[in-house]
Amino acid sequence: MAKTLYDKIWDAHLAHEAEDGTCLLYIDRHLVHEVTSPQAFEGLRMAGRTVRAPEKTIAVPDHNVPTTLDREKGIENPESRIQVEALDKNAKDFGIHYYPVTDVRQGIVHIVGPEQGWTLPGMTVVCGDSHTATHGAFGSLAHGIGTSEVEHVLATQTLIQKKSKNMKVEITGKLRPGVTAKDITLSVIGKTGTAGGTGYVIEYCGEAIRDLSMEGRMTVCNMAIEGGARAGLIAPDEKTFEYVKGRPHAPEGADWDKAMEWWQTLYSDDDAEWDEIITIPAEEIAPVVTWGTSPEDVLPITETVPQPESFEGGKIDAARRSIEYMGLTAGQKLSDIEIDTVFIGSCTNGRIEDLRAAAEILKGKKIKDGIRAMVVPGSGLVRAQAEEEGLAEIFKDAGFEWRLAGCSMCLAMNPDQLQPGERCAATSNRNFEGRQGRGGRTHLLSPAMAAAAAVTGRLTDVRELM
Amino acid sequence: MDKFTKLTGVAAPMPLINIDTDMIIPKMFLKTIKRSGLGKNLFDEMRFDGEGNEIADFVLNQPSYRNAEILVAGDNFGCGSSREHAPWALLDFGIRCVISTSFADIFFNNCFKNGILPIVLPQEDVDKLMDDAQRGANATITVDLENQTITGPDGGEIAFEVDAFRKHCLLNGLDDIGLTMEKAASIDAFEAKASQARPWV
Numbered sequence: 001m002a003k004t005l006y007d008k009i010w011d012a013h014l015a016h017e018a019e020d021g022t023c024l025l026y027i028d029r030h031l032v033h034e035v036t037s038p039q040a041f042e043g044l045r046m047a048g049r050t051v052r053a054p055e056k057t058i059a060v061p062d063h064n065v066p067t068t069l070d071r072e073k074g075i076e077n078p079e080s081r082i083q084v085e086a087l088d089k090n091a092k093d094f095g096i097h098y099y100p101v102t103d104v105r106q107g108i109v110h111i112v113g114p115e116q117g118w119t120l121p122g123m124t125v126v127c128g129d130s131h132t133a134t135h136g137a138f139g140s141l142a143h144g145i146g147t148s149e150v151e152h153v154l155a156t157q158t159l160i161q162k163k164s165k166n167m168k169v170e171i172t173g174k175l176r177p178g179v180t181a182k183d184i185t186l187s188v189i190g191k192t193g194t195a196g197g198t199g200y201v202i203e204y205c206g207e208a209i210r211d212l213s214m215e216g217r218m219t220v221c222n223m224a225i226e227g228g229a230r231a232g233l234i235a236p237d238e239k240t241f242e243y244v245k246g247r248p249h250a251p252e253g254a255d256w257d258k259a260m261e262w263w264q265t266l267y268s269d270d271d272a273e274w275d276e277i278i279t280i281p282a283e284e285i286a287p288v289v290t291w292g293t294s295p296e297d298v299l300p301i302t303e304t305v306p307q308p309e310s311f312e313g314g315k316i317d318a319a320r321r322s323i324e325y326m327g328l329t330a331g332q333k334l335s336d337i338e339i340d341t342v343f344i345g346s347c348t349n350g351r352i353e354d355l356r357a358a359a360e361i362l363k364g365k366k367i368k369d370g371i372r373a374m375v376v377p378g379s380g381l382v383r384a385q386a387e388e389e390g391l392a393e394i395f396k397d398a399g400f401e402w403r404l405a406g407c408s409m410c411l412a413m414n415p416d417q418l419q420p421g422e423r424c425a426a427t428s429n430r431n432f433e434g435r436q437g438r439g440g441r442t443h444l445l446s447p448a449m450a451a452a453a454a455v456t457g458r459l460t461d462v463r464e465l466m
Numbered sequence: 467m468d469k470f471t472k473l474t475g476v477a478a479p480m481p482l483i484n485i486d487t488d489m490i491i492p493k494m495f496l497k498t499i500k501r502s503g504l505g506k507n508l509f510d511e512m513r514f515d516g517e518g519n520e521i522a523d524f525v526l527n528q529p530s531y532r533n534a535e536i537l538v539a540g541d542n543f544g545c546g547s548s549r550e551h552a553p554w555a556l557l558d559f560g561i562r563c564v565i566s567t568s569f570a571d572i573f574f575n576n577c578f579k580n581g582i583l584p585i586v587l588p589q590e591d592v593d594k595l596m597d598d599a600q601r602g603a604n605a606t607i608t609v610d611l612e613n614q615t616i617t618g619p620d621g622g623e624i625a626f627e628v629d630a631f632r633k634h635c636l637l638n639g640l641d642d643i644g645l646t647m648e649k650a651a652s653i654d655a656f657e658a659k660a661s662q663a664r665p666w667v
Contacts, residue, residue, distance in 0.1 A: 251666030
């Protein structure tokens, strides 16, 4: 029978299936961070259980860690410090792989996994974090789980699951200049809505997806969760194998050859059946920004803030509330919106190509007076590479703060936060009320668009600066 | 986990769509290493102003709804972050059941792990229950999991669907891990086979 990529990975990981269709799915990689794991480890201790597969379990602190250059002096907030210390202890007690804050390989869990070769095609990958979807870029089935499920995976290396439906999102043709992976993924959510993917696993395909680098593909899959999908997938190809080869935990020698044999079968069959198909021509995608407090509130930068009455049902009130929260006026040009903060980083856009794209716009320019701008690389290794390539100098010369790796202002659990009423152009993934700090206002956009906004002090069409 | 069998309680209306887990429990309360005590910060930024004073018109601050045990919510409730702190906060506040037209996937799963019943209903049924919930202290609804029915204040009954395995776990307060451990032989067998087929994993 013809299968989708999701079907193939699912079938290869089915450890048990009950008569009612409830399945035990075997998990190949379990990534762990400090915020959603302490209660799970505590649960294991209380029940006298161990970690079933410590060799498949990888931990790194990222959400709470300070990103200022003086972070070796420790974490000031006692609760944040206790959480990171708890992860230190749990990693040691249970014998799992660990990248402590002091390790140059430390960074955002979804950047460290692929960087170290833990994430490989055809795997099942979970983490107590919704942006686990990122790893789908390798053709692995990857999704976020809650803390009870973290404990379940630690104890049994499986998850209780029912199969999702298959959705194909095809981006045909070529992207126009100035349009990036971030614009693709936001535009898809704009079309489907934040609940459009609920109950589905999405496979992204089409020429524009094939043309993306691995890093661009990670950006696309990262935000599958923002469209409501359980996971986003992209079939592995030569770019994937090239990216994976030689990484610290990638297979070698005979194992590599054996892996390649299987990996090359990981694609959706031509006659596979889809429950839903969405097609978007790449040339219709523009550089976009969000105007509201849901990732579905997205429009090309050339547009205006919409009228709430232009929506239907509950969205009318939601849009009204968003526009008020964001301090905007319906009909206002998006490119007239002035910002005071710029954040470049996160598991969505904190990789080296993201920094290159932003630096390309900033080269030889200064950020507008009064703007607070920061770059938070996704990992210590991304930071080191950016320094080697001279990107750090470009950012610093332009007036950006050059930080250490972590989640930082994407969710503002560490001291990097917006003050009430502050407005931020952010390369992260969520523009929810209060996401970057109580009363803070977030506009999501690509790294190049964020750099352009830093230069002009307002949301800006990056094509004007190219 | 506490059993969920039959619940009769006040239902609070929250018609806003896309209520995300950042709204349910903002990030500064995720720094705990415990599961308990989060109820006081449930919906913190909607419930309290910057100085910690109650915002009078927020539904759970209104006298009729302070002891609500059921939420009737707009579409796509619980979207965003995977934080299980969201159901922990709801449970600690006393909410045992949420009714909406749709839920985000991870939040939906997390509810069942904590003895909370999320119920998906068609728009017209949610609209009806939302109207019922607007009746303040008279908005008492009964949710019967065994029979899969919701009874409104006027006695009208609405049937709902629930996954059979999850229903069984809720009715009996069963721990998932214990159930899975009973299938250890299947997991062992799978692992042995997979390590031959995919030795690099």
